[in-house]
Amino acid sequence: MAYAPKDLSVLVYANGFTLWHYTTQHDLTRVDEPGYFDGAADLVHVGDQITINAGGRNTFRFVEAVxxxxxxxxIGRPEA
Known part of the structure; x- marks a missing residue:
């Protein structure tokens, strides 16, 4: 199983930026695989942030390209 649209929701939208929340039972390694969020290509925009609860871990990623x-x-990890 991959990305589930029902598990992606908007937390905040302002000035063309969206903060998303995504929750899944998949582990974070799976969520970080290329193409995982392809099903959201019509929703997300470059620069959006996705707060992710994956397999008991919490983190966030940025949308790098759509x-x-x-x-x-x-999606990409935040710069250190």
Missing amino acids: DSRAGTVR
Whole structure:
């Protein structure tokens, strides 16, 4: 099983930025796999932040690239 649209929700939207919340039983390694969020390509935008509760771990990722025509989303970890 991959990304589940019902588990992605908007927490805050302002000035073209959206803070999302996503919860899943998958572990974080699975969520970080390329293509995991491809099903959200029509929702998310570059620069959006996704707060993730995955397999008992909490973290966040940024949307780095979206191609809505191809239906792809690339997320990245915050810079250290």
